[in-house]
Amino acid sequence: MPVSSQDSTHQPGGLNLDPWYDNYARRTAGLTVSEVRALFAVASRPEVVSLAGGSPFVSALPEELIHRAFKRMMKEHGAEALQYGGGQGIVQLRERILDLMAIEGITGASADDVVTTTGSQHAIDLVTKLFINPGDVILLETPSYVGALGTFKSYEADVRHVDMDEEGLNLEALEAAIHKARAEGKAVKFLYTIPNFNNPTGVTMSAARRREVLDLCIREDVLIVEDNPYGLLYFDEPAPNAIRSLDEDHVLYLGSFSKILSPGVRVGYVLAPHGIREKLILAVESSILSPSSLNQWLVTEYLEGSDWRAQIDTFRGTYRERRDAMLLALEEYLPQLSWTVPNGGFFTWVQLPQSLDSKQMLPRATKELVAYTPGTGFYADGRGHDKMRLSFSLPTPERIRLGVRRLANVINGELEIIETFGSFDNRSADDGRFASAPPDLN
Amino acid sequence: MPVSSQDSTHQPGGLNLDPWYDNYARRTAGLTVSEVRALFAVASRPEVVSLAGGSPFVSALPEELIHRAFKRMMKEHGAEALQYGGGQGIVQLRERILDLMAIEGITGASADDVVTTTGSQHAIDLVTKLFINPGDVILLETPSYVGALGTFKSYEADVRHVDMDEEGLNLEALEAAIHKARAEGKAVKFLYTIPNFNNPTGVTMSAARRREVLDLCIREDVLIVEDNPYGLLYFDEPAPNAIRSLDEDHVLYLGSFSKILSPGVRVGYVLAPHGIREKLILAVESSILSPSSLNQWLVTEYLEGSDWRAQIDTFRGTYRERRDAMLLALEEYLPQLSWTVPNGGFFTWVQLPQSLDSKQMLPRATKELVAYTPGTGFYADGRGHDKMRLSFSLPTPERIRLGVRRLANVINGELEIIETFGSFDNRSADDGRFASAPPDLN
Numbered sequence: 001m002p003v004s005s006q007d008s009t010h011q012p013g014g015l016n017l018d019p020w021y022d023n024y025a026r027r028t029a030g031l032t033v034s035e036v037r038a039l040f041a042v043a044s045r046p047e048v049v050s051l052a053g054g055s056p057f058v059s060a061l062p063e064e065l066i067h068r069a070f071k072r073m074m075k076e077h078g079a080e081a082l083q084y085g086g087g088q089g090i091v092q093l094r095e096r097i098l099d100l101m102a103i104e105g106i107t108g109a110s111a112d113d114v115v116t117t118t119g120s121q122h123a124i125d126l127v128t129k130l131f132i133n134p135g136d137v138i139l140l141e142t143p144s145y146v147g148a149l150g151t152f153k154s155y156e157a158d159v160r161h162v163d164m165d166e167e168g169l170n171l172e173a174l175e176a177a178i179h180k181a182r183a184e185g186k187a188v189k190f191l192y193t194i195p196n197f198n199n200p201t202g203v204t205m206s207a208a209r210r211r212e213v214l215d216l217c218i219r220e221d222v223l224i225v226e227d228n229p230y231g232l233l234y235f236d237e238p239a240p241n242a243i244r245s246l247d248e249d250h251v252l253y254l255g256s257f258s259k260i261l262s263p264g265v266r267v268g269y270v271l272a273p274h275g276i277r278e279k280l281i282l283a284v285e286s287s288i289l290s291p292s293s294l295n296q297w298l299v300t301e302y303l304e305g306s307d308w309r310a311q312i313d314t315f316r317g318t319y320r321e322r323r324d325a326m327l328l329a330l331e332e333y334l335p336q337l338s339w340t341v342p343n344g345g346f347f348t349w350v351q352l353p354q355s356l357d358s359k360q361m362l363p364r365a366t367k368e369l370v371a372y373t374p375g376t377g378f379y380a381d382g383r384g385h386d387k388m389r390l391s392f393s394l395p396t397p398e399r400i401r402l403g404v405r406r407l408a409n410v411i412n413g414e415l416e417i418i419e420t421f422g423s424f425d426n427r428s429a430d431d432g433r434f435a436s437a438p439p440d441l442n
Numbered sequence: 443m444p445v446s447s448q449d450s451t452h453q454p455g456g457l458n459l460d461p462w463y464d465n466y467a468r469r470t471a472g473l474t475v476s477e478v479r480a481l482f483a484v485a486s487r488p489e490v491v492s493l494a495g496g497s498p499f500v501s502a503l504p505e506e507l508i509h510r511a512f513k514r515m516m517k518e519h520g521a522e523a524l525q526y527g528g529g530q531g532i533v534q535l536r537e538r539i540l541d542l543m544a545i546e547g548i549t550g551a552s553a554d555d556v557v558t559t560t561g562s563q564h565a566i567d568l569v570t571k572l573f574i575n576p577g578d579v580i581l582l583e584t585p586s587y588v589g590a591l592g593t594f595k596s597y598e599a600d601v602r603h604v605d606m607d608e609e610g611l612n613l614e615a616l617e618a619a620i621h622k623a624r625a626e627g628k629a630v631k632f633l634y635t636i637p638n639f640n641n642p643t644g645v646t647m648s649a650a651r652r653r654e655v656l657d658l659c660i661r662e663d664v665l666i667v668e669d670n671p672y673g674l675l676y677f678d679e680p681a682p683n684a685i686r687s688l689d690e691d692h693v694l695y696l697g698s699f700s701k702i703l704s705p706g707v708r709v710g711y712v713l714a715p716h717g718i719r720e721k722l723i724l725a726v727e728s729s730i731l732s733p734s735s736l737n738q739w740l741v742t743e744y745l746e747g748s749d750w751r752a753q754i755d756t757f758r759g760t761y762r763e764r765r766d767a768m769l770l771a772l773e774e775y776l777p778q779l780s781w782t783v784p785n786g787g788f789f790t791w792v793q794l795p796q797s798l799d800s801k802q803m804l805p806r807a808t809k810e811l812v813a814y815t816p817g818t819g820f821y822a823d824g825r826g827h828d829k830m831r832l833s834f835s836l837p838t839p840e841r842i843r844l845g846v847r848r849l850a851n852v853i854n855g856e857l858e859i860i861e862t863f864g865s866f867d868n869r870s871a872d873d874g875r876f877a878s879a880p881p882d883l884n
């Protein structure tokens with residue numbers, strides 16, 4: 001019960017200064033400040049080389065393309081772009097989305113089964129809202145996307161990691177996790193997977209494994225939520241076809257324009273089994289009435305009036321060069337560590353010596369003017385202290401090299417201290433000074 | 443449990459054809475197709491005069507203003523506009539929002555306590571997510587905004603209407619509702635109110651009543667959610683100052699650019715008590731990572747580079763003229779009915795003879811080429827069959843006149859039939875033919 005402003009001495013909720021503290025819904029216990037929230041502020045100081053964050057390099061997009069799309073939009077669809085639209089999203093955009101999905105093997109889909117959203121994060125939120133009662137089980141990779149974990153927790157899901165091998169989700173582990181949850185009387189609501197250039201690991205699920213995971217999920221009646229924002233950003237060979245290309249009834253497919261065009265427009269989409277599609281539209285309406293008509297038309301005109309395939313090639317070239325710079329620098333400066341070799345996307349995942357704690361090391365790293373994302377944020381169960389995610393999407397190759405060199409100094413310095421004084425646990429590292437920084441949650 | 447595609451004879455969930463039917467969260471029971479969803483399709487047929495829907499007349503906005511804002515944005519903030527932003531929204535926009543709120547008496551607020559959202563519908567959704575456990579009570583006006591009702595139901599709130607008089611919420615009824623809910627052991631989480639030019643009734647809460655409602659809510663420790671998308675669109679005198687102008691600790695204030703600029707940009711905002719603000723940002727991040735940077739910068743540059751006050755005056759003039767046309771036509775063609783006289787906003791609320799059912803009458807009305815919003819959608823408890831909402835925001839004065847004339851034909855025709863054959867209950871009117879039409883939820 002809140003206190004009136006006259007009575008500011010009574011503090012409900014113990015030491016909490018928020019008078020509404022006791023009024024929040026139970027689910028807000030899962031709404032905690034992300035471990036990587038701090039990094040945005042740090043990363044935005046120009047002297048820091050940020051290997052944290054997951055921001056695309058939007059400067060690789062000629063602004064002229066946006067100007068042109070905007071002009072076309074205002075000329076042809078100005079009034080519509082400024083008005084409310086339908087909850088499902090505009091049909092012209094949904095039809096262009098079919099072209100995009102076809103590149104990853106999804107053919108024969110209908111624009112009628114596509115729903116557009118405010119970025120794919122919004123899609124993750126809505127799907128979770130549709131399916132999760134408190135305590136229901138969501139299965140996912142080890143580790144997995146921090147933004148999805150946060151959303152799952154905000155609906156009080158019981159989030160369970162499934163072990164991986166080099167081909168992606170381990171089949172036996174997946175089957176065992178399903179059976180274990182059911183034996184406990186739990187409902188397994190869906191498997192959330194990022195099969196291409198996973199965030200954070202950069203790992204891609206093999207074609208054979210996709211088939212096997214799908215077959216298992218069909219056999220066990222488990223819905224697959226396939227989240228694929230990076231699929232078109234491959235470096236060497238294209239990734240295998242989407243799981244959704246193999247089955248339309250058991251897969252809910254999420255895509256996004258954030259990484260192949262711009263996250264500033266916040267346009268994502270879902271291709272859903274028919275019955276779910278219907279409910280998703282209601283969920284969109286209940287959440288925001290309708291996605292931004294202006295942004296949807298802008299993306300539509302961009303797709304219709306520009307060579308967007310060539311633009312994706314440009315992005316791929318940029319990110320490939322940066323990936324190469326990252327891997328070379330790791331080999332040069334940190335040869336004693338191991339890391340994943342991503343064939344696309346934005347990230348590599350680094351294994352540190354067990355004695356290091358990447359979260360506790362972060363303040364020291366930022367003092368040395370380099371930032372990264374600590375591993376723990378990508379686990380629902382507290383693991384990951386000896387892992388870190390390095391992102392190569394935003395800094396130039398030279399800056400990546402500089403960043404990794406600085407990182408090597410930090411890591412080697414920490415290892416020396418530990419050799420001399422023992423492990424981290426005796427020292428306090430997180431001094432809370434990042435607490436009010438703006439977030440970078442992806 | 444869903445069935446595999448091989449086994450399509452087994453239909454879980456009875457006759458429902460969705461194989462995932464049994465997997466949805468309990469809250470989806472509240473996610474039902476809105477009663478006014480049908481109207482969008484009907485209204486968009488050019489021969490129909492739509493007095494339904496709540497779309498603003500965006501054509502009153504010179505497109506040149508949007509072009510100019512876009513150019514300024516790309517020139518000064520192109521890279522930022524295309525990139526992810528912070529969950530709270532960009533500070534430059536939040537500072538301009540202070541200017542807007544000041545017009546309605548909210549002074550001394552800090553941009554730090556403003557959070558931008560994907561339209562104010564998104565704010566309603568997030569606030570509900572933050573506060574409502576299943577079964578918690580939300581109090582609101584009788585009747586109230588259909589989009590809020592839908593969202594409240596989607597979080598399984600116990601929604602309770604409070605009686606009104608000509609000055610707004612009836613104080614005794616409000617107090618009684620609080621006490622009754624608490625006596626039942628229920629948590630009263632907030633009062634949701636639209637004090638200015640209420641959707642759907644057009645009624646405005648008096649200044650004195652605002653003070654009394656606030657005092658009661660302070661005394662009873664009930665949070666007020668003040669939803670004010672129409673406040674600046676007054677016709678004669680300005681509405682009384684916002685409730686938020688009287689108290690900063692017990693009021694969470696929602697605003698929107700949908701009605702004074704464009705709903706296509708989906709930019710709304712919340713001014714929240716400090717502790718709630720913190721949680722709201724987390725809820726935004728969990729829902730969409732960050733609101734569209736592009737739309738936020740576009741609105742910012744519009745506010746900084748155009749005479750937006752003059753533009754609001756233009757909107758006010760347009761809507762005043764249309765309100766006048768609506769009231770005149772009602773007097774001329776339907777003098778036997780009663781309706782509200784709104785001093786701002788988009789709507790008037792019409793009382794029909796008890797024997798009529800506005801929902802059942804709708805198919806006949808559309809056959810006569812006029813559409814309106816039936817009253818039942820604005821009640822959580824099934825009332826409202828003898829009410830209808832008429833919107834004057836979109837059609838021209840001539841079309842409004844034509845629409846009301848047609849409506850009079852329909853109503854008088856229905857009354858004749860009832861006199862001859864008895865009441866509606868014996869006849870089936872809703873033949874379901876609108877079931878798959880796109881929505882217009884506001």
Ligand SMILES: Cc1ncc(COP(=O)(O)O)c(C=O)c1O
Pocket residue numbers: 054118119120121122145147194199227229255256257258263267268442730731
């Ligand atoms: C795996 C994954 N899914 C979803 C998202 C959300 O992206 P958006 O909401 O911008 O489409 C991200 C963003 O980084 C991501 O990495």
Ligand SMILES: Cc1ncc(COP(=O)(O)O)c(C=O)c1O
Pocket residue numbers: 288289496560561562563564587589636641669671697698699700705709710884
């Ligand atoms: C009372 C009220 N609140 C909120 C909204 C949502 O508006 P938006 O999400 O476009 O800001 C509307 C829309 O009609 C409304 O009438």
